[in-house]
Amino acid sequence: MNWLITENNKKINTYEIPIISIEDLRVEISNLRHRPIGFFGKQEYENVRLYVVLSDDKQGKLMITSVLFSAEEKAYESLTKDFPQFHIFEREFFEEFKIEPLNHPWLKPVRTNQDKYPFFEMKGEDVHEVAVGPIHAGVIEPGHFRFMCQGEKVYDLEIMLGYQNRGVEKLLLNGINNRLAESICGDSVISYNMAYSQVIEALSNTSITKRAEIIRRIALEMERVAIHIGDMGAIAGDIAYLMGASIFGTTRTLVINTMLEISGSRFGRGLIDVGGVNFDIDDKMSERIISMLNTVENYVDKTANVMLNMPSCTSRMERTGVVNKETTIALGGVGMAARASGINLDSRFDHHDIWYKRQSNTIDFKATGDVYSRCLLRYKEIKESIEMIKDFIKILKEHQDGLKTTINELTQNSLVISITEGWRGEVVHIGITGENSELIRYKIKDPSFNNWYMLAMAVRNNGISDFPLCNKSFNLSYCGNDL
Amino acid sequence: MIITLINILILLITPFLMIGIIKKTKAFWAGRKGVSIFQPFWDFIRLMNKESVYSETTSWVFKFAPIVLFTTIFFASLFVPLATGTAIINIPFAFVIFSYVLGFGKFFALIGALDTGSSFEGMGASREACFSTIVEPAFFIAMGSIVALTKINSFENLKMITENAGIYGVLIITLAVITLFIMLLVEGCRVPVDDPTTHLELTMIHEVMILDNSGVDLGFITWGSAIKMFIIEALIAALIIPSGLPIWLSILAFLGIILIISISIGTIESSMARFRMTHVFEFIFIMSITALLILTLVTYKIYGN
Numbered sequence: 001m002n003w004l005i006t007e008n009n010k011k012i013n014t015y016e017i018p019i020i021s022i023e024d025l026r027v028e029i030s031n032l033r034h035r036p037i038g039f040f041g042k043q044e045y046e047n048v049r050l051y052v053v054l055s056d057d058k059q060g061k062l063m064i065t066s067v068l069f070s071a072e073e074k075a076y077e078s079l080t081k082d083f084p085q086f087h088i089f090e091r092e093f094f095e096e097f098k099i100e101p102l103n104h105p106w107l108k109p110v111r112t113n114q115d116k117y118p119f120f121e122m123k124g125e126d127v128h129e130v131a132v133g134p135i136h137a138g139v140i141e142p143g144h145f146r147f148m149c150q151g152e153k154v155y156d157l158e159i160m161l162g163y164q165n166r167g168v169e170k171l172l173l174n175g176i177n178n179r180l181a182e183s184i185c186g187d188s189v190i191s192y193n194m195a196y197s198q199v200i201e202a203l204s205n206t207s208i209t210k211r212a213e214i215i216r217r218i219a220l221e222m223e224r225v226a227i228h229i230g231d232m233g234a235i236a237g238d239i240a241y242l243m244g245a246s247i248f249g250t251t252r253t254l255v256i257n258t259m260l261e262i263s264g265s266r267f268g269r270g271l272i273d274v275g276g277v278n279f280d281i282d283d284k285m286s287e288r289i290i291s292m293l294n295t296v297e298n299y300v301d302k303t304a305n306v307m308l309n310m311p312s313c314t315s316r317m318e319r320t321g322v323v324n325k326e327t328t329i330a331l332g333g334v335g336m337a338a339r340a341s342g343i344n345l346d347s348r349f350d351h352h353d354i355w356y357k358r359q360s361n362t363i364d365f366k367a368t369g370d371v372y373s374r375c376l377l378r379y380k381e382i383k384e385s386i387e388m389i390k391d392f393i394k395i396l397k398e399h400q401d402g403l404k405t406t407i408n409e410l411t412q413n414s415l416v417i418s419i420t421e422g423w424r425g426e427v428v429h430i431g432i433t434g435e436n437s438e439l440i441r442y443k444i445k446d447p448s449f450n451n452w453y454m455l456a457m458a459v460r461n462n463g464i465s466d467f468p469l470c471n472k473s474f475n476l477s478y479c480g481n482d483l
Numbered sequence: 484m485i486i487t488l489i490n491i492l493i494l495l496i497t498p499f500l501m502i503g504i505i506k507k508t509k510a511f512w513a514g515r516k517g518v519s520i521f522q523p524f525w526d527f528i529r530l531m532n533k534e535s536v537y538s539e540t541t542s543w544v545f546k547f548a549p550i551v552l553f554t555t556i557f558f559a560s561l562f563v564p565l566a567t568g569t570a571i572i573n574i575p576f577a578f579v580i581f582s583y584v585l586g587f588g589k590f591f592a593l594i595g596a597l598d599t600g601s602s603f604e605g606m607g608a609s610r611e612a613c614f615s616t617i618v619e620p621a622f623f624i625a626m627g628s629i630v631a632l633t634k635i636n637s638f639e640n641l642k643m644i645t646e647n648a649g650i651y652g653v654l655i656i657t658l659a660v661i662t663l664f665i666m667l668l669v670e671g672c673r674v675p676v677d678d679p680t681t682h683l684e685l686t687m688i689h690e691v692m693i694l695d696n697s698g699v700d701l702g703f704i705t706w707g708s709a710i711k712m713f714i715i716e717a718l719i720a721a722l723i724i725p726s727g728l729p730i731w732l733s734i735l736a737f738l739g740i741i742l743i744i745s746i747s748i749g750t751i752e753s754s755m756a757r758f759r760m761t762h763v764f765e766f767i768f769i770m771s772i773t774a775l776l777i778l779t780l781v782t783y784k785i786y787g788n
Contacts, residue, residue: 128602128605129602130602130603130606130685131602132684132685136684137682137684138683148548151609152606152761153761157544161546236756238681238683238686239756239757240674240675240678240680240681240752240756241755241756241757242509242512242513242752242753242754243512243513243753243754245513246513246515247512247514250514300561310755310756312675312755312756312758313755313756315756315758315762316757316758316759319551320759372724463759463761464606464685465686465759465760466686466759466760467685467687468683468685468686469686
């Protein structure tokens with residue numbers, strides 16, 4: 001057996017994970033053609049063990065294997081030139097362990113060494129480069145963008161990140177710390193905290209109460225609703241459609257203020273802890289949430305219908321920043337952005353989360369891969385999530401089994417892969433314990449990690465003045481990428 | 484003498500209020516309370532009390548540009564018929580002087596922006612220059628036609644269109660108002676041509692050119708831009724207000740029209756998105772079409788029959 005088959009949130013013994021050669025790995029990957037969700041190393045004495053996790057989205061299974069590099073092996077033939085989905089993973093692996101993937105087309109730094117970043121260069125008449133950031137005019141995170149343009153047209157964009165590299169994967173090894181896990185990426189508090197808690201709970205054989213499971217999912221969907229509404233407002237702001245920007249802005253506040261009433265934080269910090277949740281949603285709060293959702297749905301419906309049908313708005317959004325399906329598959333795009341390009345990836349359903357039921361609604365969504373489809377998809381997902389929250393609140397009454405359970409000791413030599421579908425896409429957390437039941441490796445993959453290159457592809461051949469709009473339509477995370 | 488004083492007073496103060504009214508209108512449509520309509524004036528005072536900061540890469544051109552920009556705009560405004568229906572300086576072919584004095588100021592704004600060496604400002608300068616090349620001929624065709632029609636070569640001919648063209652006058656005035664209104668949106672950097680409130684450097688046109696300006700320089704640039712919008716509005720008012728009104732009525736009508744135009748700009752900004760950069764050209768070309776229609780009508784009126 002070359003692979004160990006496992007599932008989302010299932011504990012496996014690290015000794016059962018097979019070790020294969022890099023040549024076998026290449027053959028296996030080309031036979032299976034599954035999507036990589038984890039490709040990371042772990043120091044084992046003087047050797048480096050490379051774990052490879054693939055996701056079989058059709059079957060809802062995860063496959064894991066590993067390759068051992070001895071201290072002398074400092075290079076291997078790159079997988080990227082055959083399977084471009086691995087490009088960013090191999091760059092990350094190289095940066096961490098200095099094991100070089102030979103013939104990698106873009107072997108550039110991911111998070112460190114920004115001073116020596118080898119930028120692409122373009123030469124010729126009328127060609128100019130525009131450098132933006134890392135300090136921006138707006139209140140966004142640091143990141144450097146370099147455009148290669150001819151006049152107003154962008155030929156290519158290079159994105160250099162890593163300014164927020166805080167080393168959170170190492171910090172998480174210092175003990176169970178939900179407050180750290182939820183502050184890794186400020187706009188995905190619930191998704192990150194949920195993924196982290198699931199890893200620790202699976203590693204310690206703790207099963208939490210059903211009520212806690214439901215409350216977590218209510219919070220997760222509220223986060224999705226709030227951020228999607230905020231993003232639609234931001235897209236409206238970028239195309240100078242004032243009405244959309246103001247109404248979506250105030251509507252988002254209604255959602256996050258309800259989160260404030262539930263958990264004491266507008267973004268849900270402190271709501272989830274390993275073992276359950278800290279705050280209950282009682283009947284009175286349930287009613288408040290439902291009445292808030294009805295108001296929100298009404299506002300969103302009215303504004304979105306105007307914005308998505310008004311010629312001056314649609315002319316800005318349609319055919320702007322197109323990423324087609326083939327490119328998205330090749331680059332391994334995930335989440336909302338990939339769905340807008342026509343790839344049906346949603347870990348809530350692909351990996352059989354028992355609490356979720358597919359919602360049907362009447363919005364006619366066609367995946368065209370442009371800014372418009374990313375905006376329309378947000379509207380569709382807001383509607384679906386609102387229905388999901390209402391369903392969750394209905395079944396919440398039937399489960400009065402408490403909020404928290406005490407957690408057990410972590411099991412030794414175990415590995416857990418946990419996937420949570422945050423609003424941006426799949427948030428993958430992988431935890432490995434050692435001989436003494438302590439965490440010895442923690443790996444996080446944010447959806448932005450895959451999708452930043454999609455943004456670079458989206459702006460090719462667009463006007464440089466449309467870049468902010470493309471960027472906002474993806475709304476990728478800098479700190480989730482930099483970790 | 485008093486008339487001139489009233490005009491100069493209105494010329495210096497109303498532009499601030501005009502910007503304030505546009506902002507108030509936008510706030511109204513957004514459901515906000517908004518800032519006071521005097522806020523642009525307080526902002527100006529605030530900027531006047533600050534010092535200017537200059538980048539090491541700039542030369543004297545950068546320091547000189549805001550002065551030239553403001554002076555040229557102020558000088559050009561003296562040729563425009565203001566509140567009382569008369570211009571402060573009334574000389575033949577004022578519209579030629581008007582246009583080229585403004586053009587001179589714009590040239591300095593452009594090289595001032597290029598002087599910073601920033602790739603953003605270069606981009607903004609190229610966009611601004613590109614739009615101006617479309618605006619200028621259209622403005623000339625429209626004004627030239629009106630001169631040919633009325634045989635009066637100052638801006639005061641704008642009031643004489645109906646006397647000379649009869650029923651065609653209404654049509655010519657409408658077309659001229661459209662031409663000038665688009666010119667107002669372009670020169671004033673308003674939505675749908677430009678977004679004056681955006682923070683996104685890559686999408687800006689005018690704003691990106693003044694990114695490096697600060698303090699007193701910035702204060703004069705913003706005041707100058709407001710006056711520039713105001714005098715284009717004044718030209719529209721001159722087209723609409725008939726001649727021979729009593730002075731008080733003329734001033735009232737003038738201020739009324741400025742108010743209406745400002746509110747319409749605010750409403751347009753609230754109700755539509757900005758055009759894609761490539762579509763902006765198509766929009767500005769409407770100016771050329773309306774200007775050519777004016778020319779056709781005037782030619783028909785003079786040589787027809």
